[in-house]
Amino acid sequence: MAAARRGASSARAGATSMRDLMDLFVKKFETAIARNKREKLRQQNIKEACNKEALRRVNRYIARWLYQAGIPLNPVKLKSFHDMLWAVGSFCPNLPAPRYHALRVLLLNEELEYTKGLLKGHKEQRKKYGCSIISDAWTDKRQRSIINFLVNSPAGTIFLKSIDASDYVKTGVKLFELLNDVVEKIGEQNVVQVVTDNGSNYALAGKLLMEKRLNLFWTPCAAHYLDLMLEDIEKLSFIQKTIKRAISLVSFTYSHSSMLAVLRHFTNDKELNHVKYTLKIMGPLVQVLRLVDGEKKPPIGYIYEAIEKKN
Structure with missing residues (x-):
């Protein structure tokens, strides 16, 4: 019996020792995983910080060139500007700048031929439609x-x-x-x-x-017609008088903050002179003028549709 108890005790001790070893291994493994995750996160944060700093540096150089050359900022909205940045970035760190002569002659001639190619589609459309x-x-x-x-x-x-x-x-x-x-x-x-x-x-x-x-x-030109119509309406005596009074009132009110606060508190959208009537006359014409003078879509078809709906 004693031998059996000693054997069982030894078995339990062996099992406990094995379990402790497994627990220690698992803890070390989990610690290694956590440490690896922390290291990756740290490297990622460093990389993101470096990328942000590199991006700021590149943007500063681009902005400085635009400012020094006196170039308007609207060109940065062009697709060709973004295409240029992509091409520069995909080349290599040591991209040589184009030479002055190449920009004046060789590259200019290449761009001219490219533009002529783009115009072929326009010429085909002219002949067809x-x-x-x-x-x-x-x-x-x-x-x-x-x-x-x-x-x-x-x-x-x-x-x-x-x-x-x-x-x-x-x-x-x-x-x-x-x-x-x-x-x-x-x-x-x-x-x-x-x-x-x-x-x-x-x-x-x-x-x-x-x-x-x-x-x-x-x-x-429809836009010119509408301009002339608005100019003729402005010549009407009560319209002209209303516009002058409105300009004087707005100038006075917005130059005195206390007066502006009082006006906003007590008027509650009350009509001033013939302002509302003037807006009713000119409002539709201004809306049509914006439509015909826009560049997003050909407006004539939409104008005819609107006229038919009104009729």
């Missing part, structure tokens, strides 16, 4: 009358050319000659309409153009 020629006149800081000519088709709108028309912009016959040359360049068979401002000189040019080119139409 027709196009519109758009004349956009404006005055620069030197008081020169500049006319931009653009071509619109289902493929989009592209710039054709720009000329200084200061010497003859007010002459309808000269404008007709300019528009006629553009139609000739694009091809009369491809032109559906020519869109210009609504001035009397452009009206005469459009009339002469339709007499010579029987298969196209002269179309006055």
